[in-house]
Amino acid sequence: MPVTRPRPQRLGDPSIVVHQLTTTPGEIVDVAGVPATSLLRTVTDVILRQGRYPAVAVLDSALNRGLLTDEDVAALPALIRGRRGAVAARTYLAEVDGRAQSPLETRARLRCVDGGVPPDELQLEVRDEEGRLLGIGDLGWRAARLIAEADGSDPHAAPDALFADRRRQNRLVNAGWRILRFTWADTLCPDYIPRTVRHAMSTYP
Numbered sequence: 001m002p003v004t005r006p007r008p009q010r011l012g013d014p015s016i017v018v019h020q021l022t023t024t025p026g027e028i029v030d031v032a033g034v035p036a037t038s039l040l041r042t043v044t045d046v047i048l049r050q051g052r053y054p055a056v057a058v059l060d061s062a063l064n065r066g067l068l069t070d071e072d073v074a075a076l077p078a079l080i081r082g083r084r085g086a087v088a089a090r091t092y093l094a095e096v097d098g099r100a101q102s103p104l105e106t107r108a109r110l111r112c113v114d115g116g117v118p119p120d121e122l123q124l125e126v127r128d129e130e131g132r133l134l135g136i137g138d139l140g141w142r143a144a145r146l147i148a149e150a151d152g153s154d155p156h157a158a159p160d161a162l163f164a165d166r167r168r169q170n171r172l173v174n175a176g177w178r179i180l181r182f183t184w185a186d187t188l189c190p191d192y193i194p195r196t197v198r199h200a201m202s203t204y205p
Contacts, residue, residue, distance in 0.1 A: 040072055040079070047076070047092055048085035055092045057106040063098025070098075099123045104150040105138050107187040112139065112148075115194020117201065119148070126172055134175055135168040141197075144204045147172065148180045148197060178204075 027041040037045065043062055047055040062068040076093055080086040095113070099122040100106045112118055124140025124147060127133055137147030169179050180200060186192050 057103040060100040111193040
């Protein structure tokens with residue numbers, strides 16, 4: 001558990017990692033009676049300390065949930081300037097996309113980017129000839145009529161959600177779209193997702 005403190009203090013718990021940082025009064029908020037850093041300051045610290053995948057996932061999630069705005073993200077380069085990790089963190093900012101609806105979607109997208117098959121669209125809408133919505137895909141390659149779904153355990157576990165997912169997939173398949181499905185475990189193998197996407201794209205007429 002990382003903890004930020006404004007001044008040194010000995011802690012006997014080896015599971016707690018203490019970071020000594022300077023904060024301003026405006027960066028401290030009260031959370032249920034406990035002083036904590038503000039959301040923007042917390043995100044700033046996270047992207048400086050974490051690797052690319054978790055850092056981009058945190059930023060994507062904060063944007064998607066409306067916790068941060070595009071203006072907040074635009075202000076981050078100035079907030080991290082001169083701090084350790086700033087060079088890498090600036091590259092993460094270029095990959096942020098608030099349309100990602102889960103860390104799994106972020107990881108799947110970054111695997112595709114790293115593998116040379118970045119999706120054309122996120123939350124790709126597929127409609128029939130009359131404009132009726134058939135479904136929305138997490139990652140999409142419209143020219144190849146290909147959708148990749150990031151299947152997390154929570155949203156797809158309930159029976160109703162599972163059945164709705166299957167009906168949506170049937171509508172998309174009947175409209176000529178192909179569906180790939182990936183799990184968290186798939187993202188742990190760097191080449192699996194892009195290789196699978198690349199193969200699907202190569203077999204499209």
